[in-house]
Amino acid sequence: MARTMTCSGTDNLRHKTAVIIGSGNVATQLGKAICDKLNILQVFSPNLDNAYELSKVIGSEAINSISQIKCDADIYILAISDDAIEPFLKQVKCKNGLWIHTSGSTNINVLYGIGESQGVLYPLQTFSKHAELDFANINFLTEATSDYALNIIDSLAKATGSTNISHVSSLHREKLHVAAVFACNFANFMWTQADKILSDIGIEFNALQSLIEATLKKALTNGPEYGQTGPARRGDMKIITHHIESLDPYQAEIYKFISQKISEYYTSNS
Amino acid sequence: MARTMTCSGTDNLRHKTAVIIGSGNVATQLGKAICDKLNILQVFSPNLDNAYELSKVIGSEAINSISQIKCDADIYILAISDDAIEPFLKQVKCKNGLWIHTSGSTNINVLYGIGESQGVLYPLQTFSKHAELDFANINFLTEATSDYALNIIDSLAKATGSTNISHVSSLHREKLHVAAVFACNFANFMWTQADKILSDIGIEFNALQSLIEATLKKALTNGPEYGQTGPARRGDMKIITHHIESLDPYQAEIYKFISQKISEYYTSNS
Numbered sequence: 001m002a003r004t005m006t007c008s009g010t011d012n013l014r015h016k017t018a019v020i021i022g023s024g025n026v027a028t029q030l031g032k033a034i035c036d037k038l039n040i041l042q043v044f045s046p047n048l049d050n051a052y053e054l055s056k057v058i059g060s061e062a063i064n065s066i067s068q069i070k071c072d073a074d075i076y077i078l079a080i081s082d083d084a085i086e087p088f089l090k091q092v093k094c095k096n097g098l099w100i101h102t103s104g105s106t107n108i109n110v111l112y113g114i115g116e117s118q119g120v121l122y123p124l125q126t127f128s129k130h131a132e133l134d135f136a137n138i139n140f141l142t143e144a145t146s147d148y149a150l151n152i153i154d155s156l157a158k159a160t161g162s163t164n165i166s167h168v169s170s171l172h173r174e175k176l177h178v179a180a181v182f183a184c185n186f187a188n189f190m191w192t193q194a195d196k197i198l199s200d201i202g203i204e205f206n207a208l209q210s211l212i213e214a215t216l217k218k219a220l221t222n223g224p225e226y227g228q229t230g231p232a233r234r235g236d237m238k239i240i241t242h243h244i245e246s247l248d249p250y251q252a253e254i255y256k257f258i259s260q261k262i263s264e265y266y267t268s269n270s
Numbered sequence: 271m272a273r274t275m276t277c278s279g280t281d282n283l284r285h286k287t288a289v290i291i292g293s294g295n296v297a298t299q300l301g302k303a304i305c306d307k308l309n310i311l312q313v314f315s316p317n318l319d320n321a322y323e324l325s326k327v328i329g330s331e332a333i334n335s336i337s338q339i340k341c342d343a344d345i346y347i348l349a350i351s352d353d354a355i356e357p358f359l360k361q362v363k364c365k366n367g368l369w370i371h372t373s374g375s376t377n378i379n380v381l382y383g384i385g386e387s388q389g390v391l392y393p394l395q396t397f398s399k400h401a402e403l404d405f406a407n408i409n410f411l412t413e414a415t416s417d418y419a420l421n422i423i424d425s426l427a428k429a430t431g432s433t434n435i436s437h438v439s440s441l442h443r444e445k446l447h448v449a450a451v452f453a454c455n456f457a458n459f460m461w462t463q464a465d466k467i468l469s470d471i472g473i474e475f476n477a478l479q480s481l482i483e484a485t486l487k488k489a490l491t492n493g494p495e496y497g498q499t500g501p502a503r504r505g506d507m508k509i510i511t512h513h514i515e516s517l518d519p520y521q522a523e524i525y526k527f528i529s530q531k532i533s534e535y536y537t538s539n540s
Contacts, residue, residue: 082501082509105501105509124477126484126499137480172471178513178525183464183478184485185500186528187457191486192494192535194453201442206490207394208453210407214396215454216461216486220476224462229396230455231352231375239352239375243448250534255448257527258456264520265462 009158012151013038018075020060021088023050025127026102027079031058033135033160041073066091073097075152076115082106089114098149100156104177107170108143119144119153122173123162126184135160141168141176193251225269232259233266279428282421283308288345290330291358293320295397296372297349301328303405303430311343336361343367345422346385352376359384368419370426374447377440378413389414389423392443393432396454405430411438411446463521495539502529503536 016038020031023045031040035058042061045051051062063069069076071094078085078101085106092114099115101108104122111118124139140157142165144150150167157165168176191212195205218227231239240259244252286308290301293315301310305328312331315321321332333339341364348355348371355376362384369385371378374392381388394409410427412435414420420437427435438446461482465475488497501509510529514522 081504081506083506105512124481126481126488126497139477139480172473174512174516175467175471176473176477178516179464179467180478180481181500181502181513181525182460182467182521183482185498185502185532186460186463187482188485188489188494188498189528189532189535190452190456190460191489192498193456194449195494197445197449197452201445203442203446205493207409207446208450209490210409211394211396211450212453212457212486215458216482218396219458219461220479223475224458224465227396228455228458228462230451232451232455234351236351236353242375242444243451246444246448250531251452254528254531255451258459258524261520261524262455262459265459 010037010155013155013159015039016074016152017041017072018077019044019069019073020054020058020077020079021069022079023047023054024079024081026123027077028054028057029127029133030077030079030102030121030123030160033133034156035059037155037159038075041070042068044069069094071096075156076100077121077156078102085110098144098152100153104141104180105174107174108145109170117144117146117149119149120170120173121153121156122168122177123157123160124176124180135162137164138162139164139166141166141173143168143170143173193254197247197251228262228266230262232262235263280307280425283425283429285309286344286422287311287342288347289314289339289343290324290328290347290349291339292349293317293324294349294351296393297347298324298327299397299403300347300349300372300391300393300430303403304426305329307426307429308345311340312338314339339364341366345426346370347391347426348372355380368414368422370423374411374450375444377444378415379440387414387416387419389419390440390443391423391426392438392447393427393430394446394450405432407434408432409434409436411436411443413438413440413443463524467517467521498532498536500532502532505533 018038018040019042020027021044031054040058040060042063043051043055044063046064048064055062074097076097076099082103082105097115098117099111100119100121102121108120120143122141140162142153144153154165244255288308288310289312290297291314301324310328310330312333313321313325314333318334325332344367346367346369352373352375367385368387369381370389370391372391378390390413392411410432412423414423424435514525
């Protein structure tokens with residue numbers, strides 16, 4: 001059923017042409033996932049080698065100068081770092097086509113004045129250039145300035161194999177992005193600290209795998225607020241003091257700060 | 271094979287008697303998992319109702335006075351909160367048997383002077399009283415004052431169905447425990463903040479499930495240090511400032527602190 005939906009939902013991409021701006025993790029994974037559903041004319045990157053690496057895989061031209069970008073394509077997909085979007089757009093002269101960015105944190109407004117219509121295709125996922133990705137499980141958050149544009153963007157998401165596509169305003173997408181920073185980037189940083197502590201005693205990080213998975217399962221089932229355990233949640237000052245004494249000053253500062261915040265959270269929400 | 275190992279490995283528990291001190295999450299799950307491998311005489315809890323709740327499931331006597339504890343049992347399993355261990359031990363008069371605590375953070379020394387031998391049976395896991403647990407995946411960290419005691423304690427771990435048993439000194443177990451605080455308690459707190467941000471816009475926490483699972487998979491495969499992404503890792507001050515402005519003061523303080531620490535970490539380790 002998912003397959004039928006994907007096929008019937010991407011007919012409107014047939015005979016469409018596209019340009020990919022960027023050659024990093026998102027550009028690479030997205031480009032590979034959609035390249036047989038439409039005709040990707042060019043891959044642009046300031047670094048020609050990087051542009052070439054992707055373009056040879058998806059069968060298109062590699063370019064490294066903004067003036068070389070063809071202005072008669074149907075779709076332009078910006079998959080460059082958030083900071084690079086505005087400087088890039090200031091130099092582009094194209095007045096045609098649907099312009100799409102793939103950033104979680106960037107308002108759709110940034111695209112106004114470029115092309116004919118504008119939109120956002122944000123994959124709520126962490127990307128590596130060469131890892132195998134199962135797009136079926138990736139949530140795409142989409143937004144556009146017209147129904148026609150939204151339809152095309154949803155088809156691009158479907159073309160990857162994803163069946164989780166949600167229409168989300170720029171404001172809500174930005175909230176989702178900051179939530180993802182807490183849930184993934186900050187959680188990962190806590191895992192890094194755990195890994196450092198364990199490496200001191202010759203134990204590998206995956207000794208904690210079953211424990212982390214159980215914690216995540218509880219968080220997904222009952223909500224993380226209710227699954228909170230540990231010395232800070234219990235207010236067990238003896239263990240907290242003992243742990244802080246056992247850590248180096250950098251980790252002790254993190255431990256102290258977060259324990260204090262957990263304590264504040266449960267005091268003010270109890 | 272696992273089954274054979276479990277059976278042959280727990281023969282030394284047959285005809286042994288035990289007393290469980292505590293009736294909380296660990297006492298309940300551990301008691302249920304081992305009760306058909308040895309004879310559990312008593313469950314002690316200061317709260318008789320709680321002691322009774324567990325004792326009726328595992329077929330033993332419920333008691334709530336320390337003086338009622340039988341001093342001729344073979345094994346005593348303390349599964350009470352870390353803070354309660356020392357005050358409890360000060361009141362116990364028993365000079366016989368193997369005394370075991372189940373705490374990650376408590377040194378084996380706390381048991382010296384009680385019983386004939388001492389040990390630790392620490393399940394590296396987060397427990398709920400009524401959740402179904404797959405003990406096969408739980409790592410047990412064990413330690414004892416004699417080979418005989420260590421043998422009995424390993425058998426108790428095997429009796430639960432676990433096949434992951436490691437002999438770990440008190441010092442290393444304490445390190446593992448503080449690592450688990452970072453990896454689970456602190457990561458879970460980050461998930462709670464993400465959940466709060468999403469609830470403001472009517473989105474459920476499990477919208478982030480696929481993203482969190484991909485982040486964890488990367489951390490387990492390559493080590494979390496190398497999988498770190500996000501604005502703080504990239505030093506993307508524009509997004510960091512934008513995020514901080516969008517958060518309430520409490521969450522903004524957490525965001526600012528952790529971003530600063532990520533930045534320090536990768537500056538000093540680059």
